Amino acid sequence: xxxxxxxxxxxxxxxxxxxxxxxxxxxxxxxxxxxxxxxxxxxxxxxxxxxxx
Numbered sequence: 262x263x264x265x266x267x268x269x270x271x272x273x274x275x276x277x278x279x280x281x282x283x284x285x286x287x288x289x290x291x292x293x294x295x296x297x298x299x300x301x302x303x304x305x306x307x308x309x310x311x312x313x314x
Contacts, residue, residue: 264290269299 268285271277279300285291286304293304 265295265299268295272299 264285268277268282268291272279272282279302282291282296282299283304286293286296286306291299293306296302296304
């Protein structure tokens with residue numbers, strides 16, 4: 262399964278948030294570099310999630 266293509270489409274269509282894309286990095290479905298390619302933002306592993314704010 263090509264998680265990168267699936268997640269990129271979901272994010273591009275507005276179905277996923279940056280937080281959901283970041284969760285895919287944590288679950289090792291995509292790499293931090295792929296997160297950056299999808300969202301245009303640098304992946305920061307230590308950045309608190311929306312739930313922790």
